[in-house]
Amino acid sequence: MPTGVALRDVRQQLFEAAERVLRRDGANGLTSRAVTDEAGVAKGVLHRHFADFDDFLAELVLERIARLDAQGAELRASAGSGSVAGRLTEALDRLFDPVTVSVVGLVIFRDGLRARLRRAGTAHGIPVLTQAAGMVSGYLRDECEMGRIAADADVDALAPALIGAAHMLYAAHMPYAEREAGRETSREAARPGELRRVVDAVIADVVQRRLL
Numbered sequence: 361m362p363t364g365v366a367l368r369d370v371r372q373q374l375f376e377a378a379e380r381v382l383r384r385d386g387a388n389g390l391t392s393r394a395v396t397d398e399a400g401v402a403k404g405v406l407h408r409h410f411a412d413f414d415d416f417l418a419e420l421v422l423e424r425i426a427r428l429d430a431q432g433a434e435l436r437a438s439a440g441s442g443s444v445a446g447r448l449t450e451a452l453d454r455l456f457d458p459v460t461v462s463v464v465g466l467v468i469f470r471d472g473l474r475a476r477l478r479r480a481g482t483a484h485g486i487p488v489l490t491q492a493a494g495m496v497s498g499y500l501r502d503e504c505e506m507g508r509i510a511a512d513a514d515v516d517a518l519a520p521a522l523i524g525a526a527h528m529l530y531a532a533h534m535p536y537a538e539r540e541a542g543r544e545t546s547r548e549a550a551r552p553g554e555l556r557r558v559v560d561a562v563i564a565d566v567v568q569r570r571l572l
Contacts, residue, residue: 371409373399375420383458387465392416417466418476424463425482425491431455432495439502444509444567448496448522449556455492456530464488464527489527493519513566525558 377399381390392413396403410416435451467473467487477487484490497519503509 370401370405371419373401374406374409374416375423378416378420379459382462386458387462387469390417390462390466414470414472414476417470417473418480421463421467421473421477421487422480422482424460424488428455428488428491428495432498435495435499436502439499440506440508444500444503445556445559445563447499448559448563451496451499452522452526452559453555455495456526460488461527461531465531489520489523493523496522508567509563510566518562518566521562522559525562526555529554529558 374395378390378395381394381398385394392406393403395416396406399405406413406416410419431451431454435447438447441447464486467477474487482490485493497515500509500513500515500518504511504513504515
């Protein structure tokens with residue numbers, strides 16, 4: 361029997377392999393065979409540590425959600441410094457890396473995965489995007505309290521607007537999507553200018569009223 365440490369090592373090895381596949385090939389390229397091949401282990405290894413592939417994917421998504429807690433804490437700690445638009449642009453750019461964009465696609469299109477995540481107690485809505493919107497709304501609420509955006513700003517509407525717009529922008533610039541379309545551009549084309557323009561447009565009214 362493997363030790364607890366060995367079990368964690370194998371699981372992490374498989375998660376890291378899955379992230380490499382997602383970065384390279386996107387959600388459509390992520391299969392149990394692709395993960396085990398990328399990790400350099402026998403196919404049966406994944407099924408010894410997870411009930412099935414949806415169970416593996418659910419744990420992968422939950423790990424990404426856990427990372428949002430740390431990112432959210434860092435973003436909220438930055439409230440009151442820099443510009444509001446600048447802080448949001450940095451946070452959204454960091455959030456929507458190719459793995460996160462692909463993970464969102466998996467959640468949207470795999471019914472079994474969503475069912476596993478619901479049983480795991482994830483919030484309503486689309487896991488990852490819902491937590492990301494909570495992260496942004498918390499930051500905006502802090503900025504409201506500091507007077508850097510309008511006190512009557514509807515942060516619970518602004519946050520999902522920012523998340524949705526950024527997700528659409530980055531999904532359109534994924535490297536594998538560009539390859540399939542026969543284009544040579546990449547995700548880098550979305551950074552940082554396009555994203556900053558999106559952020560400026562979404563928060564323009566509440567920020568300009570405070571001349572920030």
